[in-house]
Amino acid sequence: MGKGPVVINASKTGSNKTFGLSGAGTLTYVSKGDLGKGLFARRKIRAGTMICRFSGPMISFAEAASKGEKECYPLQIDDNKYIDLDPPGCFANHSCEPNAGIRADLELVALTDIPAGTEIRYDYSTTMDEDYFTMPCRCGSESCRGKVEDFKLLPPSASKRYLTLGIVMSFIVRKYNVKP
Numbered sequence: 001m002g003k004g005p006v007v008i009n010a011s012k013t014g015s016n017k018t019f020g021l022s023g024a025g026t027l028t029y030v031s032k033g034d035l036g037k038g039l040f041a042r043r044k045i046r047a048g049t050m051i052c053r054f055s056g057p058m059i060s061f062a063e064a065a066s067k068g069e070k071e072c073y074p075l076q077i078d079d080n081k082y083i084d085l086d087p088p089g090c091f092a093n094h095s096c097e098p099n100a101g102i103r104a105d106l107e108l109v110a111l112t113d114i115p116a117g118t119e120i121r122y123d124y125s126t127t128m129d130e131d132y133f134t135m136p137c138r139c140g141s142e143s144c145r146g147k148v149e150d151f152k153l154l155p156p157s158a159s160k161r162y163l164t165l166g167i168v169m170s171f172i173v174r175k176y177n178v179k180p
């Protein structure tokens with residue numbers, strides 16, 4: 001799931017349903033961080049606060065894969081269903097020790113108090129079940145797993161924690177009938 005910079009074409013499939021507005025302007029800004037462009041807290045964000053709501057056109061796996069990392073920021077929301085994320089949500093980078101997570105499939109919420117100026121990151125593995133994409137992880141956290149891959153490949157301690165926090169995509173929770 002390439003979430004590097006640059007968005008080129010929007011989906012031309014006619015399936016460009018947009019999921020609401022991102023409405024994140026007051027809480028976040030986009031700036032350069034350790035991993036390229038990232039999403040940062042404009043002011044202190046308290047734990048539990050919804051930071052932004054992801055939005056963008058819906059695309060298929062084939063469309064996401066064919067666009068590649070430079071043009072597309074796919075967020076997996078179901079088998080063969082992705083949202084090609086609009087700014088600013090598309091700039092949220094991955095961390096193996098995230099300070100944010102996705103609730104209700106589209107809402108990025110703070111898991112801890114996030115000081116102003118801190119980069120906001122979530123764990124991409126909480127959204128992934130595709131047997132396709134992996135990437136080396138350079139998140140720099142102490143518990144870095146070294147690569148980003150499907151939820152089912154997470155260490156049990158991590159998957160259990162994310163399930164308890166309610167920040168795993170619902171299609172994954174349904175598919176594996178997993179309980180915290």
Ligand SMILES: [Zn+2]
Nearest residue numbers: 096137139144
């Ligand atoms: Zn990592």
